[in-house]
Amino acid sequence: MIYFTSDLHFGEMACIKYFNRPFEFSNEGAIQFDCFIRNKYCSLVKDEDIVFFLGDVGSFNVAIFEEIYLNEMAMDDFYEEGSLPDKSIIERSAYIKNMISSLPGQKILIKGNHDEGSNSYYRDCGFLDIKHYLVFDDFFLCHYPLTERKKEIKPIIYKLKYNYATSPCTSIIHGHSHNKSPYSEVGKTRYNVCVDNPATNYMPVTIEGIPEDKIYEYVSSLSK
Template sequence: MIYFTADMHFGHKAIIRMQNRPFESVEEMDRVLLQNYNSIVRKEDTVYILGDICHHMSIEEADALIKKLNGKKYLIKGNHDRNYDPRLFVDILDFLKISIDGNHFSLMHYPMLSWPKKGSGGYQLHGHIHARMGYNEANRADGQRRYDVGVDANNFFPVSTRQIVSFFEAYRRGEDC
């Protein structure tokens, strides 16, 4: 399977208050985010992390935490990412275009107004803005295939390619979402 996530902000105590996350402490947040991630992503899966893995952690603590995350990890760098051990990732990039089952995805930490294949059904996946699901729903209603894969918009879990495509396709077909 292929998954996407962003904006975990492991180690960032203030993000709980800033984003009204439902955690009592940074330790609880880090534990739940790690459990949620590993409950979905298996060791053989591929995961694209669209930035901001950790914040306010030493590089050694960050690397130790990243080692605990399942899957073959690609990092699309965010504004809070540091020089993590590159051996923890398949690749570290600023931007990436991928095709999965005929669907085209443009991956960047930041939301874009335009992206490759936007006019022909391409998707833009991002993080950074810590949106809630309402943001993704508004994009869908406006015909924009732009989706925030960040944990704040996805109940603190990674999201699969299938989930993203289904999210947009069900709406196009007029099904209840």
């Protein structure tokens, strides 16, 4: 099976408040929600399934991230040298890594605006590939819904809009919108796969018409 999901935001308490997640607005509530969606995910996805994560798996709120992985003995040395802002960032990145690593499936990450880690960090989390967008026939996969009515200031979104406009795609599989639906536009079909979208029931979803053969071929090429 091929599944799509987005905006899990592991460990982010603010998402409980802003997106009406059904748990207590506290750090404990955030962890409970993480376990809730992990259980939902694991009840559906098997190891052989392919899962596209359309961004924002979790934020550790750091502008720079060392492209190395620190063991407990090395951590204190880094804090003394001031190479990393504080220990909580390491703890958050480790928590996100553990959550993602616990999820079955052949996982692909389409980066979102909260995915600050290096590509090597996300590979260590268990993602087979990390992209800003992918194209499969008529389907354009990216984090953002790429609506025309919304003015953008981020260069990456301008680039994604250009790549979408010059592609043959009329369908966008996206995240970012959470529990809100983006504007409808003539000639475009959008699939909001955020866990907060009521239509997903906090679970990965399938999409009718996706070119499965090309996706299987793409994933197979990643292991060569």
